[in-house]
Amino acid sequence: xxxxxxxxxxxxxxxxxxxxxxxxxxxxxxxxxxxxxxxxxxxxxxxxxxxxxxxxxxxxxxxxxxxxxxxxxxxxxxxxxxxxxxxxxxxxxxxxxxxxxxxxxxxxxxxxxxxxxxxxxxxxxxxxxxxxxxxxxxxxxxxxxxxxxxxxxxxxxxxxxxxxxxxxxxxxxxxxxxxxxxxxxxxxxxxxxxxxxxxxxxxxxxxxxxxxxxxxxxxxxxxxxxxxxxxxxxxxxxxxxxxxxxxxxxxxxx
Numbered sequence: 001x002x003x004x005x006x007x008x009x010x011x012x013x014x015x016x017x018x019x020x021x022x023x024x025x026x027x028x029x030x031x032x033x034x035x036x037x038x039x040x041x042x043x044x045x046x047x048x049x050x051x052x053x054x055x056x057x058x059x060x061x062x063x064x065x066x067x068x069x070x071x072x073x074x075x076x077x078x079x080x081x082x083x084x085x086x087x088x089x090x091x092x093x094x095x096x097x098x099x100x101x102x103x104x105x106x107x108x109x110x111x112x113x114x115x116x117x118x119x120x121x122x123x124x125x126x127x128x129x130x131x132x133x134x135x136x137x138x139x140x141x142x143x144x145x146x147x148x149x150x151x152x153x154x155x156x157x158x159x160x161x162x163x164x165x166x167x168x169x170x171x172x173x174x175x176x177x178x179x180x181x182x183x184x185x186x187x188x189x190x191x192x193x194x195x196x197x198x199x200x201x202x203x204x205x206x207x208x209x210x211x212x213x214x215x216x217x218x219x220x221x222x223x224x225x226x227x228x229x230x231x232x233x234x235x236x237x238x239x240x241x242x243x244x245x246x247x248x249x250x251x252x253x254x
Contacts, residue, residue, distance in 0.1 A: 012201065022047050024056055025065075029076065032066065036073035078162065081209065082116065092203070092212060095245040099214070103238040104129060107231050109218040111238075112137050113203070114150040121145055121154055129218070135189040137217070143192065147171040149200035152186035153213040157202070185236050187228035189220060197223040199231045201239035206247045214239040 014024050031037060031045040042057065043050050057074055060066035061109070064079035081135045096113045103111040104127040113125040137143075145151045148170055156177040157164040167174060171191045180186045185201045192198070198217035202210040216223075216235055224230060 019057070024052070025060060028053065028056060028060065029065065029072075029080075032074055034074050036069050036071070036075050038073050042074060076103075078159070091249040092242070092246055093125045095249065096214075096242060097127070099238050099242045099245070100125055100127040102217060103127070103214065103234065106234050106238075107216050108225065109216040109231075110136065112150070112215045112217065112243075114143075114154065114200075114213045114215060116143075116145065116154045119145055121148075121150055121213070124212070145170075147188070148192040149186035149188040149198040150213040150215045151192075152177060152180050152188070153200045153202050154210065156180040156186070157210045182234075185228060185232040187226075187232070189225060195220055197225075197227045199223075199227045199235045201232070201236040203239050203246065204243045211246075212242075214242060 027046040027048065028042060031042055037045070039050070039054060039057070042048070043053055046053065048056070057066055060077070061068065061074075064077040067075045067077040069075050078227070091113075093113070100111040100113060108129065110129045111127045112123050114121045115124050116122075120142045121144075123137045123143070126137055126139055128136060133186070143151070143153060146167060151170075152172055155163065155170075158166060163174075172188075176186075185199060187197070187199050191198050196217055197220045198215050200213045200215040204213055204250040205211045210218055214235060216227075216231060220227075
């Protein structure tokens with residue numbers, strides 16, 4: 001990347017807000033929009049003193065707003081993609097209601113939509129089984145990314161660094177996640193809670209990135225010890241339906 005010593009584009013973008021550290025962080029992110037950048041190039045592009053820029057870049061890396069590539073250059077971080085997805089969450093959750101209701105009716109089990117938020121997964125929409133024994137997960141419930149079929153789906157397609165980090169302390173193994181990627185769905189038996197089984201499949205953004213997981217869950221006695229064999233096709237169809245609705249909504253809004 002070749003950045004001139006002064007950057008009129010960045011100067012035009014950043015009329016100071018009066019909060020210096022925020023202005024500098026924003027300047028760094030704007031410079032990285034052009035692609036992988038060395039520390040020296042960031043200094044040249046932003047005009048920020050090298051020690052200050054190094055300290056700010058380290059803090060942005062810590063919060064995953066900035067990352068490092070294999071050559072050690074700075075790049076935009078994965079957290080920005082998560083925040084961008086969250087900005088479109090209204091479209092996703094509004095489209096999810098009817099899809100989850102149909103999935104519940106087709107399987108007879110409670111259905112949920114999970115999104116990843118930092119080191120947790122959050123239920124952002126659900127359709128509860130109306131009667132009988134059920135696995136109740138209210139909207140807003142925050143669950144671990146270390147167990148459960150939805151956690152497997154939300155982690156399986158991550159980049160190598162986040163995959164390794166996510167597997168640390170997880171109930172599932174790299175072999176399990178490889179199987180999830182191969183077949184396109186996940187199942188769990190008593191991972192999150194004893195006696196509870198679940199099946200999940202990925203919802204993807206128009207770019208193909210996994211942004212959510214559609215799930216059903218209920219007692220093992222009803223879902224059996226091979227819930228994927230019984231329900232995977234139906235859950236995958238619901239996830240694909242939601243993927244297409246999100247793509248259609250984004251195309252319309254564009």
